[in-house]
Amino acid sequence: MTTGNTQRELIDYLWEWAESKGFWAKLLVHKVTTSQAPLTQIEKQEVFNYYLQEITFIFEPPLPPINISKPTFTLPTREISLTKLSEVKGVNRLAEDQVMEFSPNITVVYGNNGVGKTGYSRVLKAQGYSFDSNNDILSNVHEEQVGQSAKIEFTLDGNPFYINWEGINLPSDLNAVSVFNSDCVNISLSSNRELLVTPKGFYLFSLITNELTALSAMHTQQYSLYPIKMHWSEQLIEGTPQKLYIDSLAPNSDKQKLEELSLYTQVNQDELSKKEDELKKLNKATLEVNLKNIDFILTELATNISMVRNIQSNLTKNDWDIIIKYNAALQILKAKTKKGIAGLAETHGLEQFNTVEFNTFLKSADSYIKLIAKENYPNNADDTCVYCKQDLQNEHARNLIESYSKILNDTTQEEIVKYKKLKTDIAERVNLLNDGIMFHYPAFGLLENNSIVQPKEIIDFNSKVKLYKSHIVNDSVSPNTEFEINYKVTIQFLEKKQKELITSRDSLIKALANLETAEIKLKKEIAELKDRKLLSVHKQEVLTCISNLSARKLLDDNKVQFNTMSLSAKTTQAREELVAQDFQDKFTAELKGFRKQHLDVNIGFFSQQGSSRIRQNIRQYDINKVLSEGEQKTIALCEFLTELQLDTTVAPVVFDDPVNSLDHNVMQDVAKRLADLSKERQVIVFTHNVLFYNAFFALQSHVTYKTNTDFNFYKVNTNGINTGLLSEGTPINKLKTYTSKLNIICNNGLGGKNENEVASEGYAYLRAGLELLVSNSIFKEIVGRYRNNIMMTLFPAVKGDMIEKHKAEIDGMFGRASGFIRAHSHPEEQHSPPTMNDLKADYKRFKIIEKDFK
Template sequence: MIGEPIDDVLEWSKKLSPWKQDALRRLAISNELTAADVGELLAQVKSAVGFKLPVAPPKAVPFTKAHFGGGKHQPIILKGIASIENVNRLVPKASLTFCPKALTIVYGRNGSGKSGFVRILRTACRTRVENPAKLKVLADVYGGTAGPQTAEIVIDAGAGDTAIPWTPGTVASPQLMQVSVFDTASAQLYVDGGNQIRFLPFGLALPHRLNAVCIGLKETLDSERATEVGNKVSLTTIAFAPQRETAAQRFDKALSKSTTDAQIDTATMSSEEDQERLDQITAALSAGAAAAADVNALSKWIDTLAMECEAVASALTDTALEQLSSLRAASVAARQAATIAAGELFTDEPLAGVGSDTWRALWAAARDYSVTEAFPGQTFPVLIADSGAAACVLCQQPLLSDGASRMQRFQKFMDDTLDAEATTAEQVVADALTNVHDLTCLGADDFPDRLEQVRKRDAELADGLSIFQTSAVKRRANAVARLRGEESVAVPPMIVPIEDVKAFALKLKAEKDGLAQAGNSEDRAKLAAEKAELEDGKTLAANKSKLVTRRDLLVIDDAYTKALADVQTRGITQRANELLDTHLTTAVVTRFDAERSRFDIMHLNVELARKSGQTKAEFEIDPKTKLTKVTSEILSEGEQRALALAGFLTEVALTDGSGPIVIDDPVSSLDRDRSAKVAERIAEEATKRQVIVFTHDIIFFNELCRVADDAGIEPVTVALFSDKSAAGKVDTAGMPWKGQDVSKRIGRIKNDAAPLAKLHATSPAEYEYQVKNLYGRLRDTYERVVEQVIFRDIVRRGTDVIQTQLLRYVRLSDALAIRFHEGMTRANTHSHDNPAADTVAMPQPHEFAAHIAELELLISDLRAESEAAEAARPQMKPKK
């Protein structure tokens, strides 16, 4: 593992909004987001910014390391693919079984069905392919089979075999994200379709893929905004004539998304009394009006008092006061319950009183200090700092294990339901205390003076107001005492003279109107202003529906503004590039160069360079020439494939964990020398993780088997073939004859020879036919003995590699040479066509068995001779 880019991506993602975390999760486990995925993400964005949706959006699932095969996941083993239906030309119910450890080699000639299996894996597992067209899996385009394309991918995650259903386009299983697939399509991404060679660790690609989602959502939101809002706001303009500073016109201009229905209702109130008043003022202005400042002031005061009487009548009744006592009792009981719970929870703490009011005040102060000064921007409590354990905000000492655990317990208690309920109940009491009526008129210093003004006009009302004022003041004090938990005294009964006050207000209004008849310039101006207010209020009331429509449009437009701000990409792009720069380290480049060195392509004058945009960030191979920026114009196809493999294996090394890898056709366009190097590298990787290789190259197949054996791995081999009816059929032999070494060939011959005795007794003619073929196989095996056993694979047919250092094992005694000659001659004799005259007797079954045993003994003796030769030679020391 080189670096921890995935950890940094995860840490960064925790600061993102829930829908972006959900988008990252979907991107990590899917090669392509479906229309349904995008729709659900759009719903989450709208819900987050206040859209009223007809259906609640799906709950966002946070992004975790397990979603792309990293972190504390349960490692899986890829056991096979089964129950395949309607995929390419694969036979119905086609299946493949993989070796649960080390190496599986799937061999098949062109058209045998290998690609069908690989196409299923690359859509179900992790691949760099993102183009939907490249991921499309076809049915048999020449066949007539109908029905869905399905398969089962069998894994073992530690609890036995589990079949994961697969169909094209479905969301990939997070467990299968541990499996990396390399094939021609993904190789083209590393070489950019033959133009540029690119490399990017999987986890670091996610932020830029998130940008692509954001851009798509922005386009959708812009389109919806144009349709839903557009120029509709201008159509709700109210035509006031003339333009002037009235409450109605100010309300119209100040209308915003925050304007409530209640505010609109209040602003558009228009009654018959208003119309009567407008008519009266109009008439008065026409006839002239006299000033009546004192009456006007008293009229305003009595109007305010009338409203206050109504409020007091509702807020300070006996029932209301009892309700305040209930609120106080509920908050005290809730806090006692929380305190008892804290006492039970923190019995082992060094100090008493944890959970008490004073302790909670201390905790709140510590939290405020932490988030504003000590650790701004970090979630309280902060337990880990860059240098290790964070300092305690109370004692300034490093938080060791016990201290960190205690801080976590305290925070858990503060988040606990009982404490939260107590806090909520206490806040309700505090709010109620804040909202106790202030008695603006009844409690004002000028109340006695105003009362005398009333007494001059209505003594009975003044007496009633005096009694009511005394009761209201005492009841208010009683309400405050109940909420504070203080001792409260009895309160007198409350008789609210509201109807008398309203009647008095009408008398004042009539008096004022009468005085206005005399008129003066100042009062006349006021009357003119009142007239303007009434006129514009009437106009506003008549256009109430326009106000509601405009407000609703502004709410929608504001939601779109917030949604568009939430899908902006600048911050994501900046952070994504920072992550790339952090993790494009010397270690990464070194690993990439090490992989290149293994494939003998270090001579290529190229290097890694980052190239980023909004939706893409790749580590491209820079050809380091001004003549061209297209690497494929310089490199051969084989060099491009070798570089692609180097990039893939570097990415595998950068991915946390040791998930299986699937490699299809790894040696396409490679020469034999590099093909051998690829085989060695794959065998080495198979010692660390499960590796599955698909190939049509029999020489590479043999080479991979050999190097796997040298690495101490016994690969499981599978042979596929096709016929006119279907592809993907599994050859029961396991591998072609050409691919079998000496030991496997002898095993095959023994297995095929088992029925000879019975056949000899029932059909001599058929026996002769079969035994002749088996002698031919025996002759092939003798020939392979020369290459594999006598000359220790120093020279292998089909390759240009000569391992001269193995000559120290070569020695062939005369006795062994004679035995080899005799066995080879016998195999030739009985496998070639002999004269029609019966001059060569056909061996009996037991004789054929003896000939096989002779070959096995010869091989054993040859190997012993080889080891003895090496042991007898002096050890060669390197020259100084």
């Protein structure tokens, strides 16, 4: 966009806005006003750094203070003029060897539809600006697409320059060229559009708006320098104090609370391991298995306790002492048996015992009686005689045996047998005792090789039982060996383990009954410990995050600084006071020039993101719903012409068919307005309208423009293959146009063409020449085919006598010409085709007749 005249108040509005923002805004306004161009990235960063320091971000060292006062501002002015367009390639079907030279004032290019006018217009529009921003250009669509290019020569403040255009809009001074075409109307009259030119230096507002947008982007980028995303936090478990703390993290989060929540010691680690083990065991199936195992262990333990108690009952110190006592008694009894028969006889006072016969008898009888080995023998009811097996119920027999016993022995042997029997009973009872108590279930745990622990207490107990049992069974009990089995200690040891297991079993039963509650509680405790551990590892990162949140809050609290609304408000204020009335006055003047002031168009301005925008209506209704197409186009032209007056850069303006939909009266007004405009800035007009084209020829000879306005005319044609073929422009339906062509045909010969075809072409020009001879030469253009008035002042100049003299010949010549040009389509109406001699003869007479009417 281009710029416009300004007054000294403009900088005041900008400075007022800057003072409301702070030092950074003053620095921004000063830099933009000084350069009148977008800031470099280094300059942007400097402004942004001062903004950060102002909102309390710390710089080390601090940014130095800068003394800034309100800058002065003077609008630059430039004058641009196009001189030549050439070397056009790849633009629609435009011929490549054409050169268009531009008048310093006004250049008018005429041609029918489809001959290439708009192609030239598109080249200029692609490098300039317009309401219509569509700059797409194609090459010949019937061939492979190629790139566009052209050479555009121009002057800037009188100095020559050129650019090699390559199909795209490149930054250059030619960006100031403005273009108005038919598509601009709807855009121009929309209810919300940006001004085509920035009025009265308001481009400074646009520049600062753009810088605010850039600063806002830097603000967003700065925001990203303070990341608050902690990916590890996704591992935190819902509901834990740590998770709640992190989720509610804020610039003012309690750091002491963080210390408490992240404290993690070895005690916590041990507790975590313990609770994880508990949780593993808190599986229903596992609990049931553990409960079953404990039941097995308790059963075995109860069995082993019973076995110990059984041993306690059957292997006692009392038995041990009795056996020692029995051994002592037996020792005495055995000593008595060693006295023999003599001792027995001596004891009983028997005589003649010492004979061999008696001695042998006693020994035999004694040995035989001992075979019985019965207590109270022979006084038992079922006793029989040891010698003859007779019933001893007979008193005499019984007395005999008793007598034998008394003679043969005393009770010593019986007592020996008795004591041995008592010892044997004890030994047999003790021998049955288990001296290898073992645990087949891990009541006391497992060893590393998964074998079951056998407690030392039980091993020692088994060893002692085995020892004492061995002495008793093997009859090796000695009074010198103390009996030292402490059954009470062993039973207490086992019962203690029994109680522990019963407690564990009860806990398991309770755990099974409250499995869900216990599991929830354990999981909650484990989750807290795990999150505590995780938070302890990342505590510094959390502290950094809190710091970053504080930085972000600072940025968030101040991001409104770069909002353009306040600048738009200041733009609106400046525009209303500096531009609005001036624009309305100029627009009204344009409407009067086209006699359209009665339309009562309302012009309104507003700001959007620092840009000046305009809307227009008629009594709150959209213009396109109220006005005709022609009236809409007139309003669009008036706005366009008004905006041009806001532009201090004097640059060319291009009009491509600006009078479509306009009546012939308005066309004349538009032609005059563009001729007037060409005195201020270069004007280039493309048109296919004959009335509009001829209007410029009429103005060229008008006294107002004849001496101070340079007109340049082109006509554009096509050869059927290429368009944009340029030739000198002449007034449409001027006699000279056709006489020139007739001269060429008659003087240049056939040029290898068919004589009848060349002659027919010549007669076509002669026929048109005869028409113009009548309208222009004979009747002095009193009535023009492409003019909107009858020039009655020329009527007296009509030569009536010459009309009478030549009218019959003119009519006959016109009839021949008409017949010859129809020869190809209606051969039956022509007796013979035209010849060059016929054409030359008729053209010779034509020139004589024309001369008579001059």
